[in-house]
Every structure is written in C-alpha cells, then in structure tokens.
Amino acid sequence: MDKKHVEDRLRQFETLCRERGLPLTIQRREILKTILQRDDHPAAEEVYEAVKDRLPGLSRTTVYRVLEALVDLGVVRRLHHPGPNARFDAKISRHHHLVCRLCHRVIDLESPALDNLKLPSIGSQGFKVEDYSVHIVGICGECAKKEGLGIRD
Numbered sequence: 001m002d003k004k005h006v007e008d009r010l011r012q013f014e015t016l017c018r019e020r021g022l023p024l025t026i027q028r029r030e031i032l033k034t035i036l037q038r039d040d041h042p043a044a045e046e047v048y049e050a051v052k053d054r055l056p057g058l059s060r061t062t063v064y065r066v067l068e069a070l071v072d073l074g075v076v077r078r079l080h081h082p083g084p085n086a087r088f089d090a091k092i093s094r095h096h097h098l099v100c101r102l103c104h105r106v107i108d109l110e111s112p113a114l115d116n117l118k119l120p121s122i123g124s125q126g127f128k129v130e131d132y133s134v135h136i137v138g139i140c141g142e143c144a145k146k147e148g149l150g151i152r153d
Helices: 003-020 026-036 044-051 060-073 141-147
Strands: 077-079 087-089 096-100 106-109 135-138
Touching: 003 026, 003 060, 026 044, 026 060, 044 060, 060 077, 060 087
Parallel strands: 096 135
Antiparallel strands: 077 087, 096 106
C-alpha cells in the first residue's frame, strides 16, 4: 500500500480503538503498520521479525495476541489456505488468492467473476455466509522456473 493509504488506515484504526474503548498500544500500531506496508501476506513469525528491533522486549506471544485482536477488530484478515502457517492480510475488501503449493507464496487475485459467484444455498445446514474468498492452489512462476516447468494459461 502507498504511504497515504497506510496513514489513512492507521487513523481509521485509532478511531476504531477510541470508539471501542481499547487502548491504542504502540505494539498494536506498529504491528498493523508493518502488515499494511507489506503485500506478501506475512505469517506471525515474519511480523515478529519485522518489528522486534523497533519494539525492544516484544515477545512472540504479544505478536500473536495483537494479530488475533486485529483480526477480531476486522482491520486485518487471517488467511485460511493450505500451508504450514496462518498468514495475515491487510487488504480487507473481497479478493482472492493464488497459493503456491511449493513455496506457500500467496498472491492477491482480483476477479469480478469470482466476486460474483452464485453460492449454493446452505441455509438449510444452519450456516450463514458472511464473506467468501477463493484460493487457487498451484505453482508460482518462480517455483515453476526452478522446477523447469512451463506455465501456460
């Protein structure tokens, strides 16, 4: 995200914290800022590595707790995808993902066709859909090159 968008989202977060009576801690602000500045869908450990030097005494446990709080507040999303670690995404509008099954890289995919999928009726199963995203699993371009695979549409 560009710098102006990051600052706008941080201001929105500060307002949300005030409205909900939540303390706006330096840890929450720095962790959110770190995620907003990235487009690689970092795992918690990557967030920790990115902020630990700026926040002396920060523990991994605090990073995990802050990430969960940010998800609960709706300012970041936890990605549910195949892979060893949960990843976090600052882009909260509907979009989809390409997931590399070799390196676990996650790439944003904008698709009006996928945004407008007609979902099957599942109300009879007692389930209310709040949102959805499509994860397409395959092999990214970098891994395909390493593996000697050609990629075609």
